[in-house]
Amino acid sequence: MASNKPAPEAPSPFSTDSYGGAERSVGEWNPTEDSIRPVRGRHRVAKQRGLARSSTVLGVGVIAAVGAGGMATAQDKAPVSISLPDSIADNLPDAKSLPGVGSFMSDDAEAAPVAAAAPLTTAGLTSAEAEQGTDAGEALRARILQQAEQQQASADAEAKAAAEKAAAEKAAEEAKKQQGEAEADAAAKKKAAEEAAKKKAEEERLAKLAASFSLPASSYTISSTYGQSGAMWSSGQHTGLDFAGAAGSPLKAVHSGTITSAGWSGSYGYRTVLQLDDGTEIWYAHQSSIDVSVGQKVTTGETIGRMGATGNVTGVHLHMEVRTAGGSAMDPMAWLNSKGLSV
Numbered sequence: 001m002a003s004n005k006p007a008p009e010a011p012s013p014f015s016t017d018s019y020g021g022a023e024r025s026v027g028e029w030n031p032t033e034d035s036i037r038p039v040r041g042r043h044r045v046a047k048q049r050g051l052a053r054s055s056t057v058l059g060v061g062v063i064a065a066v067g068a069g070g071m072a073t074a075q076d077k078a079p080v081s082i083s084l085p086d087s088i089a090d091n092l093p094d095a096k097s098l099p100g101v102g103s104f105m106s107d108d109a110e111a112a113p114v115a116a117a118a119p120l121t122t123a124g125l126t127s128a129e130a131e132q133g134t135d136a137g138e139a140l141r142a143r144i145l146q147q148a149e150q151q152q153a154s155a156d157a158e159a160k161a162a163a164e165k166a167a168a169e170k171a172a173e174e175a176k177k178q179q180g181e182a183e184a185d186a187a188a189k190k191k192a193a194e195e196a197a198k199k200k201a202e203e204e205r206l207a208k209l210a211a212s213f214s215l216p217a218s219s220y221t222i223s224s225t226y227g228q229s230g231a232m233w234s235s236g237q238h239t240g241l242d243f244a245g246a247a248g249s250p251l252k253a254v255h256s257g258t259i260t261s262a263g264w265s266g267s268y269g270y271r272t273v274l275q276l277d278d279g280t281e282i283w284y285a286h287q288s289s290i291d292v293s294v295g296q297k298v299t300t301g302e303t304i305g306r307m308g309a310t311g312n313v314t315g316v317h318l319h320m321e322v323r324t325a326g327g328s329a330m331d332p333m334a335w336l337n338s339k340g341l342s343v
Contacts, residue, residue, distance in 0.1 A: 205340075206339070209339045210341055212300055213254055213255050213336075213339040214254055214255070214341070215252070215341055216254055217250075217251060217318055218249070221243070221244045222241065223242040223243075223317055224238050224240075225238065226238060226239070227331070240283070240285070240319050240321035240322075242319055243307075245307050246307065247288060247307060247308055248308070250303040250306060250307075251304055251306065251307055251318055252301050253274055253282075254336075254339075255274075256277070257276040258274070258297055259272065259274060259294055259295060259297075260281070262290050262294055267311050268311050268312075268319065269285060269286040269309075269312075269313070270285075271284060271285045272305050274304065281327075282320065283319075283323065285311060285318070286309060286313050286319050287308050287318075289306045290304070290305045291303055291305050292304045292305070320332050
């Protein structure tokens with residue numbers, strides 16, 4: 001039996017939302033077991049790193065904007081009320097009980113600190129700088145420059161002090177060196193002066209001795225020296241100093257003394273012995289004649305005999321010997337030189 005009811009309309013692909021907005025297309029989705037991918041492993045929710053980083057960057061940007069030279073202030077903004085659910089507000093601790101916070105809070109409104117009322121643009125400024133309207137950034141820059149100048153001045157002062165110290169040490173070392181050189185030069189001059197004085201004193205002494213001593217002959221030639229070897233001497237060595245000269249030329253006393261022997265003495269021929277006050281004996285041998293006698297006192301330069309060729313000789317000469325008080329022979333030339341006489 002046919003029905004008189006109108007047939008149901010097919011669902012429209014467009015529908016109107018409950019808010020009276022424009023119609024939008026609605027599609028039908030009938031998921032099946034084959035169209036759904038099975039979930040394997042642990043289901044993880046990806047962390048929204050991008051959002052977190054964006055929030056961090058935004059926060060840093062806000063802080064940087066507030067801390068810049070043109071610091072922002074919120075004095076002219078209306079206060080914004082913040083409300084929390086009762087379940088959270090009831091569980092919040094009392095602010096006065098928090099460490100380091102309660103000391104900043106007081107029930108007395110007049111006792112509350114007013115430092116926070118100052119704008120951020122005056123942070124770090126002294127009262128005098130704030131009154132002059134100095135910008136915080138410019139003040140910071142000025143302080144940095146001042147600190148840099150102070151550090152540079154300190155470094156310059158240290159460098160100057162080090163240079164002055166080095167110069168003083170160098171000057172002291174140079175002065176010490178000069179003092180050492182001066183002392184060495186003074187010591188050398190003193191030594192030279194002492195040596196010169198000593199030499200002069202010796203020369204004066206020898207000159208004085210020379211005045212009291214005399215060479216045995218005036219005109220002579222040294223023909224044989226002390227210690228010379230040869231067969232002509234019985235001992236094999238010459239025991240005296242030979243002055244060759246003219247026969248009959250005078251022979252003089254070398255110093256004042258006493259005649260202890262005068263006469264013939266074998267190979268010495270005619271010999272005279274003169275004993276000085278200190279016991280030293282002077283022998284005059286090979287004389288042609290003797291002009292003094294035993295026990296006679298003679299003075300320096302007095303004639304005591306004549307040059308000859310008596311005894312064991314090969315020619316006219318004076319054989320002079322110098323012996324100590326004990327009888328030991330010595331070099332006549334060295335002895336005469338010690339008395340200031342140059343042979």
